[in-house]
Amino acid sequence: MKSPALIFFSAFLVNNIILMRFLGLCPFFGVSTAIETASGMGMAVIFVMTLAAWITWIIFHVILLPLDLVFLRTATFILTIASLVQLVEMFLKKSYRTLYNAMGIYLPLITTNCAILGITFLSIDNKFNLLNATVFAIGTGLGFTVVIITFAAIRERLDLAPINPALKGYPISFIVASLLSLAFLGFSGLFGLT
Numbered sequence: 030m031k032s033p034a035l036i037f038f039s040a041f042l043v044n045n046i047i048l049m050r051f052l053g054l055c056p057f058f059g060v061s062t063a064i065e066t067a068s069g070m071g072m073a074v075i076f077v078m079t080l081a082a083w084i085t086w087i088i089f090h091v092i093l094l095p096l097d098l099v100f101l102r103t104a105t106f107i108l109t110i111a112s113l114v115q116l117v118e119m120f121l122k123k124s125y126r127t128l129y130n131a132m133g134i135y136l137p138l139i140t141t142n143c144a145i146l147g148i149t150f151l152s153i154d155n156k157f158n159l160l161n162a163t164v165f166a167i168g169t170g171l172g173f174t175v176v177i178i179t180f181a182a183i184r185e186r187l188d189l190a191p192i193n194p195a196l197k198g199y200p201i202s203f204i205v206a207s208l209l210s211l212a213f214l215g216f217s218g219l220f221g222l223t
Contacts, residue, residue, distance in 0.1 A: 033164040036157070040168030046144045047176045048206075048213040053144030057177055058202060060135050067181035069128065070135055071174025075167065077117060078145050081110050082166035085149040086159055106149045114140040144173060180209065 031039075046052050053074075060070045085106045093099050118136050121129040129136070139145065148169050152162035183205055192201055 037168035041172040042216045045172045048210040052147045061181040064181045067177045075170030078170040079166045086162045
């Protein structure tokens with residue numbers, strides 16, 4: 030059994046959900062235009078990802094597995110994630126109106142973030158216990174947040190840089206994302222985990 034620290038650093042650095050597994054690319058490119066929105070999205074993803082990992086782990090091991098309903102895993106996990114995002118959205122709308130307004134359309138987009146669904150599947154497929162699934166989700170969420178904030182900071186600087194007009198916008202963003210991915214590739218093999 031892998032230690033929680035090893036699972037955390039593997040999820041955070043070695044197998045970063047965006048740069049190594051290429052999940053969650055839609056919010057990565059869509060929300061990373063400003064550091065503030067990237068930070069808000071990162072915090073919301075950490076929260077939803079951790080709750081989704083807990084709830085889907087419990088549903089899988091308490092309901093689906095004992096009743097031999099494993100084939101319902103995908104539908105159940107998607108409904109769980111969508112419900113969690115709706116609860117977070119209602120809570121923010123009622124309690125933190127300014128944060129809710131700042132997030133705008135990006136908050137409901139967490140429902141369709143394939144990184145969150147991917148974490149729930151990976152936790153089950155790797156046979157993590159509840160503690161390790163939680164550590165994995167937090168490490169993955171923090172990795173997502175660090176990468177999206179770093180990318181947003183780079184994009185803010187690129188807006189001021191003298192770049193060929195043909196490369197401005199998404200072309201230079203894809204080039205920077207590929208260079209970031211290459212940088213994170215240097216961590217592969219660090220712990221011998223996949």
